[in-house]
Amino acid sequence: MTKQAIRPIPKEAFDWYDEYAHGMIDRREFMSRLATLGLSMAVLTSALLPDYALAEQVSFNDPSIKATFQKFDSPKGHGECQGYLVMPRELSDKAPVVLVVHENRGLNPYVKDVARRLAIKGFIAFAPDALYPLGGYPGNDDDGRAMQGSMDRTKLEEDFIAAAQFIKNHEMSSGKLGAVGFCFGGYIVNMLAASIPNELDAGVPFYGSPATLELRDQVRGPLLLQFGSLDERVNATWPDYEKTLNANKARYTAHFYEGAMHGFHNDSTGRYSQDDAELAWDRTVSFFERELG
Numbered sequence: 001m002t003k004q005a006i007r008p009i010p011k012e013a014f015d016w017y018d019e020y021a022h023g024m025i026d027r028r029e030f031m032s033r034l035a036t037l038g039l040s041m042a043v044l045t046s047a048l049l050p051d052y053a054l055a056e057q058v059s060f061n062d063p064s065i066k067a068t069f070q071k072f073d074s075p076k077g078h079g080e081c082q083g084y085l086v087m088p089r090e091l092s093d094k095a096p097v098v099l100v101v102h103e104n105r106g107l108n109p110y111v112k113d114v115a116r117r118l119a120i121k122g123f124i125a126f127a128p129d130a131l132y133p134l135g136g137y138p139g140n141d142d143d144g145r146a147m148q149g150s151m152d153r154t155k156l157e158e159d160f161i162a163a164a165q166f167i168k169n170h171e172m173s174s175g176k177l178g179a180v181g182f183c184f185g186g187y188i189v190n191m192l193a194a195s196i197p198n199e200l201d202a203g204v205p206f207y208g209s210p211a212t213l214e215l216r217d218q219v220r221g222p223l224l225l226q227f228g229s230l231d232e233r234v235n236a237t238w239p240d241y242e243k244t245l246n247a248n249k250a251r252y253t254a255h256f257y258e259g260a261m262h263g264f265h266n267d268s269t270g271r272y273s274q275d276d277a278e279l280a281w282d283r284t285v286s287f288f289e290r291e292l293g
Helices: 011-021 028-037 041-048 110-119 141-149 153-168 185-195 238-247 274-292
Strands: 064-073 078-089 093-102 123-128 175-180 200-208 223-228 251-256
Touching: 011 028, 011 041, 011 064, 011 110, 011 141, 011 200, 041 093, 041 274, 064 123, 078 110, 078 153, 093 110, 093 185, 093 274, 110 123, 110 175, 110 274, 123 153, 123 274, 175 185, 175 223, 185 200, 200 274, 223 238, 223 274, 251 274
Parallel strands: 093 123, 093 175, 175 200, 200 223, 223 251
Antiparallel strands: 064 078, 078 123
């Protein structure tokens, strides 16, 4: 994949995008703030908004994998749900499974590619689309964010618990379950580690906030937690979470990537940090191979 060009965009622009992406400000306010920076709007939006053509590291036509959409039931959530199932094509024996959890805007092309990246490493990957009950990811992140924001949070969490249990019990599953997620997905991984600690065998939350206080005492790990050092919003939650993990005697490792922002693994945006993303991904794959293998 071609390395994304470094653009001279002030950090506050990325901070504002983070606020916008998480519903703290609306699009009008976001664009109004960008206009104060003295750079062309074309340069700013090309740096800040996703270009999913950059995120394809593994083609959906890759002959070594087989990708399909698979429905599953979520009786405590939204009922019928659907995910993107990617398996090694020449799978001769049962294999570990990994749940892949998207950000707060549905199953976009970047997250589908992450699932394919896991499949070429020998894992069965399953990436649910939280927006399926509303018709699925709409093709753009703005609409996807609004759709996901309109959904019942408790039911969404139940959908991902159901998805984890569904893929753990897949006919080709070895019975070992991992989960990796990004932003909202990182929160979901932490939530799964607290809600189904005896079923989740390994979790990798990328820049995700912890589960609610009443659940955290159940976390035992193992967890591999990935943070960008400049991600002030998420990093502010870490000290209390770390205390809980230590009190629980949980198995965990936390990495902070110096100079990296929230979303540094997402290679479709200007926040992408190639060296940090590649190191974090190598650590993720090695962690899953060790804990699930």
